[in-house]
Amino acid sequence: MENFEKRNEDFFKLVCRLQAQGCPGKRSTSLQWAVKRALQEPAPSFYLTREHVWKQLQRRKRRLPPREKPHRRQMWEEIERRLLERLREKPREDAWVALDHVLSETRASSFFLTEEYARRLVYGMLQQRRERGKGTKDKKTTDKRQKKKSDEDLFEHKGYYR
Secondary structure (H helix, E strand, O other), X not given: OOOHHHHHHHHHXXXXXXXXXXXXXXXXXXXXXXXXXXXXXXXXXXXXXXXXXXXXXXXXXXXXXXXXXXXXXXXXXXXXXXXXXXXXXXXXXXXHHHHHHHHHHOOEOOXXXXXXXXXXXXXHHHHHHHHHHHHHHXXXXXXXXXXXXXXXXXXXXXXXXX
């Protein structure tokens, strides 16, 4: 995955949105339900560069990877199918340009993640955000204490405190 940070962020936002919307007939939903539901939603893109996809498609023409994960195989088959469709629609179009169109103008049918990985990803991102939130709060408190200390030092130096 070339743009995995963007994919991860988009997936996380989708999970948060689905959890906030809730499940029909229920007030709130579990994070686990939101992750499962997000895995069924289409992704905004494939999150891959044209060069990477081109290399992988060329390799796959020569030989399919023997132990390729099912969700990855699905992704590559979908990209290849869409590329062939585009070339049938526009027979005079260069394959490189057609691939660029497929990657930039079409949505992927899913995020192509396993449920286990998606769950770990979401929980990890939640943990990072909590820690980041704590860190900024602690840093602000520390900065205020240091400023107060330096102000007191300044006053002592000028002779205000005696």
